[in-house]
Amino acid sequence: MTVPFILDTDTAQDDCVALIAGLLDPDADLRAITMVAGNVGFDKQVRNAHLTLNVCGRLGTVPIHLGCRQPMVVPWVSAENVHGDGSGGLDMDFAGTATEDEHAVDALIRLTAQEPGELSIVAIGPLTNIAMAAVKDPAFVRNVKRLVIMGGSNNGRGNITAAAEFNFYVDPHAARVVFEAGFADIVVVPWAPLTLQDAVFSREQLADIDRLGTSLSRFFLTVCGPTLAFDESVGIPGTTHPDSLSVGVLLHPELALASAQYHVAVETESELTRGYSAMSWGVHGLEPNATVVERADGPAFHTWITGFLATSTEPNRPFHGWDS
Amino acid sequence: MTVPFILDTDTAQDDCVALIAGLLDPDADLRAITMVAGNVGFDKQVRNAHLTLNVCGRLGTVPIHLGCRQPMVVPWVSAENVHGDGSGGLDMDFAGTATEDEHAVDALIRLTAQEPGELSIVAIGPLTNIAMAAVKDPAFVRNVKRLVIMGGSNNGRGNITAAAEFNFYVDPHAARVVFEAGFADIVVVPWAPLTLQDAVFSREQLADIDRLGTSLSRFFLTVCGPTLAFDESVGIPGTTHPDSLSVGVLLHPELALASAQYHVAVETESELTRGYSAMSWGVHGLEPNATVVERADGPAFHTWITGFLATSTEPNRPFHGWDS
Amino acid sequence: MTVPFILDTDTAQDDCVALIAGLLDPDADLRAITMVAGNVGFDKQVRNAHLTLNVCGRLGTVPIHLGCRQPMVVPWVSAENVHGDGSGGLDMDFAGTATEDEHAVDALIRLTAQEPGELSIVAIGPLTNIAMAAVKDPAFVRNVKRLVIMGGSNNGRGNITAAAEFNFYVDPHAARVVFEAGFADIVVVPWAPLTLQDAVFSREQLADIDRLGTSLSRFFLTVCGPTLAFDESVGIPGTTHPDSLSVGVLLHPELALASAQYHVAVETESELTRGYSAMSWGVHGLEPNATVVERADGPAFHTWITGFLATSTEPNRPFHGWDS
Amino acid sequence: MTVPFILDTDTAQDDCVALIAGLLDPDADLRAITMVAGNVGFDKQVRNAHLTLNVCGRLGTVPIHLGCRQPMVVPWVSAENVHGDGSGGLDMDFAGTATEDEHAVDALIRLTAQEPGELSIVAIGPLTNIAMAAVKDPAFVRNVKRLVIMGGSNNGRGNITAAAEFNFYVDPHAARVVFEAGFADIVVVPWAPLTLQDAVFSREQLADIDRLGTSLSRFFLTVCGPTLAFDESVGIPGTTHPDSLSVGVLLHPELALASAQYHVAVETESELTRGYSAMSWGVHGLEPNATVVERADGPAFHTWITGFLATSTEPNRPFHGWDS
Numbered sequence A, B, C, D: 001m002t003v004p005f006i007l008d009t010d011t012a013q014d015d016c017v018a019l020i021a022g023l024l025d026p027d028a029d030l031r032a033i034t035m036v037a038g039n040v041g042f043d044k045q046v047r048n049a050h051l052t053l054n055v056c057g058r059l060g061t062v063p064i065h066l067g068c069r070q071p072m073v074v075p076w077v078s079a080e081n082v083h084g085d086g087s088g089g090l091d092m093d094f095a096g097t098a099t100e101d102e103h104a105v106d107a108l109i110r111l112t113a114q115e116p117g118e119l120s121i122v123a124i125g126p127l128t129n130i131a132m133a134a135v136k137d138p139a140f141v142r143n144v145k146r147l148v149i150m151g152g153s154n155n156g157r158g159n160i161t162a163a164a165e166f167n168f169y170v171d172p173h174a175a176r177v178v179f180e181a182g183f184a185d186i187v188v189v190p191w192a193p194l195t196l197q198d199a200v201f202s203r204e205q206l207a208d209i210d211r212l213g214t215s216l217s218r219f220f221l222t223v224c225g226p227t228l229a230f231d232e233s234v235g236i237p238g239t240t241h242p243d244s245l246s247v248g249v250l251l252h253p254e255l256a257l258a259s260a261q262y263h264v265a266v267e268t269e270s271e272l273t274r275g276y277s278a279m280s281w282g283v284h285g286l287e288p289n290a291t292v293v294e295r296a297d298g299p300a301f302h303t304w305i306t307g308f309l310a311t312s313t314e315p316n317r318p319f320h321g322w323d324s
């Protein structure tokens, strides 16, 4: 029994890993990739999605819908200082690669309407596309089965500011809209403390991955390597994988060792706290609107990811720019 | 030489008058009606649009596209305390009346893309549809010729609060997005002081309209009459016509006796000043982003409107609920 | 029967005129001058107060209490681009001039407590001292008879931004505190439209003042002259006198031709609308907390001011820097 | 060599413990108690201070200065749902107990001015008095040696809301003012995670205190007991002692096992995040303005407190309402 879902992504680094999992996990039924403005330049993100499909030998097999190139209200902010081009300088011949004519917002609305209550969404970028779909068509909210969101922090550190995690910071209004929209089943994979505790790959683990010697392991290290230096400079001992953990939590709920009901609200008004997620754990009299993952099975998550990386794949096209 | 345009409207009271002008003025080439959440319940607004097409004998001749049923970020606020159902209780047999399948946001994007730089838009409701189109497709902003906006006040009183005019108050984020989006030619028809000075029809003028004895004059009084009591209760000596003035300003620019370049910014962060339009008149070092109409030719505007009301039309269907 | 009051001032330009009126009007019983950070550097303001006392021959006769040198929450913003040093370069020998040891906040509290309900305050700068006194001692609010405030705009233009008048902009939190504090009798003299309509002295009127040939007329022109060029550059046909009008309205209530009850609230949260005064005129269901002067007797005000300027005074010390 | 300091307090529960430490620690030279609106009704807080002086046999030996009875800008919010009357129903004959005439704000200014750079302040309530002193007299900021603040959370949970700790929530503007004022040496003792990790007394520890059988142990349990049920209901396994830890950190810096430089900013504009403290740990390019205690020596802290509780004291007056 596979899990049908759409991956809404600002494809760079761990988004690529999330996409690999969504393509290769036998339990996954990835219906579409929807692209949203986030980590790096929009067109670079599209390239990164094609590169990832290519390394899996799946170029052209999953529709890519281009979505909003800017947040709903505020100007776009990039994380290129962290992510570079988002795929470690990797390149290939993109001739003939294509994306759908249909806008991501419309694809989200249409696909979920075709099978009401059957499709889930894993949203691992700013929530612009999801919120736009909710504003454009109220039925969208009712048609989504489960919405897994990578974003915010659960009463812990942000990353782009002390207060805020990147995805919610970039489009705080979209995040607010999504948590107020009435989705029946939202699962949140926060940055802190969850990701920092349970979804960091250490230098040792990266060295183990290097020894796998597959196209995928090489792709992984090329793509994720550039953030390592940045992560270490801010005190994180390895690469971070919240996006792939989000796919993991959808496909294998047992990866979430502890979760709880929270009321999540996102700050849109103040500059200081822009994008802060107020996650209230049940003592403030607020109605829960989301399940927040509090603890994940880090070793199982690592095993799950490295399982894919050990797989032998046939890239559709040769890569340029492999680390050597 | 006619002026091709789309009317984006929350059809109630003066929106109906604006639509009459858009249908009957020989200089107007009304391509589509796009509906946005605003004055009264969304479905009532659609009915009001059909009622207006009917009184003009034009039922079914202009496509009506349904747009966003809620603002971008904040919940919808109605003005039903002012407008009632928006058409004075008027009714007819709506059987067979239809609206387009295409969403208003998509219609705005498609129609303007078909003739880049040729179509104008008169937006006389909250700016949700316009902002959503701008966020969904950046090309939309470049494709619009002129965008006439009824909204805000030019350093004068609001109506729904001291600070804010209704359209900007209802969807302040949309208004902010629109003024920051980079439209080449925005013309603003503000509530105060412009509307209150130059677009109020007095009891005497309404009595003159009554004497016209046409279907249109009867329709006008039925539709606009209910706001008269409210207007007088807040010190306005007559019915107000900013929406129809906006159509007038597009079709007959000479109705604007004075206009100037302003930098317009709309408040989204504070509850007290939600929807306030900061219209800076050139002394604060801000780059202009709009032309604001400062003075209109009230008598000419009145003559222009009453000219239509004096016209004999054949309603497609009989009305129920005429005032008698 | 004289009117006992305290003048809370950021002494520059029209504050000097207000002080002249407070010193010379036989109906005035000026008990103290309290100084607050505002128009120009704090120490320059103190000098300007001494200069004004000097031109009236009253140096050392009224206690000057130094108050808050910064707003309550936000950093101080100067208006030196408008006001220069606030007295047109005027100078004198300040040796031996003195100010009180007691802080302005404490003087406000003590003086009003000594005669509960008897003393009024005319506040013609940012409201920092007044608000600090209210926060420090709740009894202060009850002890003040009438509080006349120069600040805000009544649904009209600001001056420092489109949205805001200078005094409220500089310390918006203080202004908010004052309007929420529960003073029994607040009278507001707003910038727009009142000041612009009824308290501007034209070039012709200034020429008439010049012909008076007194020390006071010379002082007035030296002090007020520098703002004339600025005012004209922003479209105001003359010098503006809201501060002296505020003293006028306390001493001679008949100068206010029209006033009404308003609910006044001041914006503190948003940068765009910082210091905006939402003056609600009774149609929004808010409890009035202030009387706002809507129309003043401009000619009578002008006559009242020029009456003082025609007076012959003996400055205590010679001035340096007279315009020649 | 004793440490001279002032205790600024909203005396209830752990404030009483902090006061006991400040009175009984031989290294402490407590010069004054300044009272600020916070936990419970202002007059109850004053009673609680007297009760605490009494149990130590020190009634009348330390001046109590009454300060601001409300926050700087926003209305007072109580924590009486947590704290009750703040001393577990304890009572005594208060006849003849007295407080100083001088306002707390003035006492803070005067005492620190008398010995510039020599006196420290431990602020364990909302920061209203401290901020008011800074606004009233800029020299105050320069005269304070060290300012220890109990408030905020270090990228962790709040208590009154998910986002905010009580002291900063109650007067966010004061907290903002204090962190922007330029104090040379601010030490922050945050609520989370520090207090929850290192300053909670468990039921077992409370039982041990009970066995001490002194007036002070009895006082402690009577005063702190009522919060135990509340704390346990929100998942905290014991009574919390951030205020006494703050005194501990001043008198015995070695109680702070880990501290680091942070830039602390406090949210004043948004309702959702009101009072949130953005504590930036050095990776966001912000200049540090405070030292935040990250880890305390919990056992040593506990030993330090229970050392006082084991002391035999002679209350000046008998208590009514002892738990029996």
Ligand SMILES: [Ca+2]
Pocket: A009, A010, A011, A012, A014, A015, A038, A039, A124, A125, A243
């Ligand atoms: Ca991502």
Ligand SMILES: [Ca+2]
Pocket: B009, B010, B011, B012, B014, B015, B038, B039, B124, B125, B243
């Ligand atoms: Ca309308």
Ligand SMILES: [Ca+2]
Pocket: C009, C010, C011, C012, C014, C015, C038, C039, C124, C125, C243
């Ligand atoms: Ca002034």
Ligand SMILES: [Ca+2]
Pocket: D009, D010, D011, D012, D014, D015, D038, D039, D124, D125, D243
């Ligand atoms: Ca406390």
